[in-house]
Amino acid sequence: MKSLWVVPGKRVTVGVLIGSLLFATGVAAEEDWGFDLSAYGWLPIIETESDSGDKSEITRSDIVDNLDMAAMWAARARKGKWSLSSDFIYFDLSNDDDSPSGPLLELDKVGLKAWVVTPTIGYTVHHTDKQSVDLYAGARYIWLEADLTFKSIAPLLPGSRKATDSASKWDAIVGVRGTYRLSDKWYIPYNVNAGTGQSDYTWQANGAVAYEFSKLDAVFGWRYLTWDFGDDSSIKDLTVNGPFVGAIFHW
Secondary structure: OOOOOOOOOOOOOHHHHHHHHHHHOOOOOOOOEEEEEEEEEEOOEEEEEEOOOOEEEEOHHHHHHHEEEEEEEEEEEEEOOEEEEEEEEEEEEEEEOOOEOOOOEEEEEEEEEEEEEEEEEEEEEEEOOOEEEEEEEEEEEEEEEEEEEEEEOOOOOOOEEEEEEEEEEEEEEEEEEEEEEOOOOEEEEEEEEEEEEOOOEEEEEEEEEEEEOOOEEEEEEEEEEEEEOOOOOOEEEEEEEEEEEEEEEEO
């Protein structure tokens, strides 16, 4: 597994943005609140392209073999036609590596950690028994940290050294999401958004097939998420693309 190098950026507290959305949202007082909580597993391919044009790929088997920790979930609060939601992704990968890194050093271990958080505020613009459509706006935040451990080779004495780099990006996004019912139990959820900010652009698309039980829905689908960080970044492009499976709990 090759390492991903990170891009320059500025860290912002996610809680401040979510709190601002909660404070700013006007909702109908007579409506009851509804809540959804989603937990899911995503098994993507992670592809990168550096500013020099070098491309690397972390395959699904790399992720299965080298995943130290992963947490993926989403939450949404609904009242009337308004909704507040956020998607959270965290993963921690590490892998032994023996790639040369100069005449006297050899790459020994690669570690990669990442957060992706997407808070949004939405409004239902169309709702029937067959389908529902929301428009929304918000932000996407990405934080990356790369840890590289090198070991010295002859004629140097045995030893090791470590290099760590981290950075983050914020981008404003707008999007559309909705559901289309196939029957009383089966439906198709979808979600598309795009935006820009500290990245040149970022966009996401996902679609799924879901089955509705009494208090939860089982979901299987495909998710595509990409960034173009720009020519001034060590990584120019980052794409995460693959299938997911999960459950949505309602109350």
